[in-house]
Amino acid sequence: MSVDLEHICQVKAEADCLYNEAQVDAAIEAIAQKINAELANRNPVVFCVMNGGLVFAGRLLPKLDFPLELSYLHATRYRNETSGGDLFWKAKPELSFIDRDVLIIDDILDEGHTLHAILEFCRHAGAAAVHTAVLIEKEHQRKASPDLKADYVGLSCIDRYIFGYGMDYKGYWRNAPGIYAVKGL
Ligand SMILES: O=P(O)(O)OC[C@H]1O[C@H](OP(=O)(O)OP(=O)(O)O)[C@H](O)[C@@H]1O
């Protein structure tokens, strides 16, 4: 499918900025402080959830001042669309985490199907404990399960389609230096 770059640029121009770069970075700093306080002695394996978790992980990790191992996994259910479908594993974790603490880093907890599936996978595969950090949580009543929460949450937002800081609009604008809501979505 060809992408209409004019449309992509128009979406950015018309979007509402929910959080600017300074606000997002302050939220990441606050998460880092909590993780430093709670996981410093846990020798965790950290998994960045690609692609969306990349920018958050890139900003967060240098603020963590304890030894950790880093890898990635890729589970996707939006696949550059603005509504989610079935979860598809593009890359399962390669680094062994049996009997280890795991820290999952992702950009957004929306309906939570992605995080739920990753949590289940890590628990069944033998993690000692699974901790989760998301940059932003969306507020609505459509969660995969009502008690699904991330351990570390930076920001919250209303029920609109957002992009920036790793989150895409049709594959674009993961590089946007703030969190934006698409006009009309
Ligand atoms: O809480 P949920 O409703 O399950 O949605 C959250 C997930 O959706 C996005 O991933 P996406 O499937 O878009 O893959 P991507 O990160 O590669 O863009 C995001 O990065 C989260 O992983």
Ligand SMILES: Nc1nc2[nH]cnc2c(=O)[nH]1
């Ligand atoms: N980019 C983006 N990805 C998502 N995945 C789940 N919800 C969202 C969203 O609002 N924006």
